[in-house]
Amino acid sequence: MPLTKAEAALLTRRTGMAIENFTWRNNGILTLLNDEKTRACVFLLTASSDANAEGMCSVYEVRPQGCRTYPNVLNHHDEVILDEGCPHKAQFPEPTEEDAIVLLNLEEQLLREG
Numbered sequence: 001m002p003l004t005k006a007e008a009a010l011l012t013r014r015t016g017m018a019i020e021n022f023t024w025r026n027n028g029i030l031t032l033l034n035d036e037k038t039r040a041c042v043f044l045l046t047a048s049s050d051a052n053a054e055g056m057c058s059v060y061e062v063r064p065q066g067c068r069t070y071p072n073v074l075n076h077h078d079e080v081i082l083d084e085g086c087p088h089k090a091q092f093p094e095p096t097e098e099d100a101i102v103l104l105n106l107e108e109q110l111l112r113e114g
């Protein structure tokens with residue numbers, strides 16, 4: 001999941017973790033790191049590496065914007081869609097043009113910071 005520098009700074013303040021312990025650069029974009037054992041986000045409380053395993057976000061109140069808008073994602077044409085990889089996508093409404101604008105603004109900020 002990509003995140004902005006401000007979101008990373010907030011997570012550092014809340015968790016006490018150094019930024020390099022929960023992020024990496026994916027093609028220059030700051031991105032949440034996955035735990036080696038669970039293969040899920042380092043902030044997901046889960047004991048399983050199963051992609052469908054239950055888990056809870058340990059930083060829910062300060063999670064990045066991309067987490068808040070998921071499973072809405074942009075495709076290669078910058079159209080907003082529900083992520084094909086989300087096992088719960090059928091439970092979400094079809095994204096709107098407003099959802100697209102939120103994600104396009106986020107993408108622009110991430111690219112500017114990258």
Ligand code: SF4
Pocket residue numbers: 001032041042043044045056057058059060063064067
């Ligand atoms: S919602 Fe929480 S656990 Fe999920 S990717 Fe975002 S920060 Fe990680």
